Amino acid sequence: MKKIAVLTSGGDAPGMNAAIRAVVRKGIYHDLDVFGIYYGYQGLIEGKIEKMELGSVGDIIQKGGTILYTSRSEEFKTEQGQIKAIEQLKKYGIEGLVVIGGDGSFRGASKLTEKGFPCIGVPGTIDNDIPGTDFTIGFDTALNTVIQAVDKIRDTATSHERTYIIEVMGRNAGDLALWAGLAAGAESIIIPEKNEPVESVVDRIKRGHERGKRHSIILVAEGVGSGMEFGEKIKELTSFETRVTVLGHTQRGGSPTANDRVLASRLGAKAVDLLLEGKAGRMVGIQNNQLKDHDILEALNQSHIPELSMYQLSQELSI
Structure with missing residues (x-):
């Protein structure tokens, strides 16, 4: 293998640039030509491909977002779109592809692998909802x-x-709300995996009020539903003054933390190693601080389950 490429797809996540940097520099270290594909799978279909040099990824490890940009592609979901993508890769002589993104991006990588083009997935999403890895790039920063x-x-x-009431992102996973709720001492945490009845939350608020507590912080994962609607229910059942904050896309931005920079660097470099070993249709991840790789589809067919003992702990500490 002499030529590889890297793209970012789906939602951006802090640390993606660190992963891009790792792929490019690890590849060049092994005398590979490394190409950057702009605007994800749609950019691949349209041939928005550029050879990367060492300087192409200089001074980006500290930046949020992705220098390769990202987009979602309906065309790539079609058979014809995937064929066009492979034709573009072959046009440039590219023999392997590193895809940085979430589960939709991974499914795209799997489709290309099924058609004979080697791909490796690197988990980049603030939702931390990819099975096969303890943490995804961007989660710690978010x-x-x-x-x-x-x-x-x-x-x-x-x-x-x-x-x-504070609504946080996470898609269908409750990891962001769970970890943040425990770390910030929230009185209640509402996540899809433990969809606590609103009456239980109200009981907890009232118990706190009875012992002199005059404020409460409740974190709601977006996978449960609207924070606004939840706030209306709380106000109706308690008559306490209630406000709702939806944090939104601020959670995706910002300079990546040290943890995300290191994780992205390790995972990006490992992806290049796997391509050089002749592997395809794999994803890299970290489990118990050890780098692992798994079949992409086997990983995605598993259910992501957060550390629910943390949920119980938050209940015990917020009495």
Whole structure:
């Protein structure tokens, strides 16, 4: 293998640039030509491909987002779109592809592998919802962003004696809400994996109020539903002054944490190693701080389950 490429797909995540850097420099270290594909699978179909040099990835490890940009492609989901993508790769003599993204991106990589083109997936998503890895690139940064926001909201919640509902991202997974809720001392955490009845949350708020507590912080994962709707229910059942904050896409931005930079560097470099070993249709991940690789489809066919003992701990600590 002499030529490989890298692309980012789906939602951006802090640390993607660190992963791109690792792929490019690890590839060049092994005397490979490395190409960057802009705008994900759609850019691949359209031939938006450029050879990368050492300087192409200089001074990007600290930057959020992705220098290769990203997009979603309906065309790539079709057989014809996938064929066009492979034709573009062959046009440039590219023999292997590293795909950085979430489960949709991984399924795309699997489709290309099925058609005979070797791909390796690197998990990059703030949702931390990819089976086969303890952590995904971007999760730690997003988590710290949420914690900082909750800390600030708690200041005003305390000052005004209000209940605050904070909706966080995570798609169908509750990891962001769970970790942030425990780290920030939230009174209640509502996640898809433990969809607690609103009545239980209300009981907890009222118990706190009875012992003199005048504010509450409740984290709601977007996979459960709308934070606004949840806030209306809380206000209706308690009559306490209630405010709702939807953190939105601020959670995706910002300079990646040290953890995300190191994780992205390790995973990106490992992906190049796997291509050089002749492997395809694999994803890289980290489990118990050890780099692992798994069949992409086998991993995606498993269910992602957060560490639910943390949920129980949050209940015990928020009495």
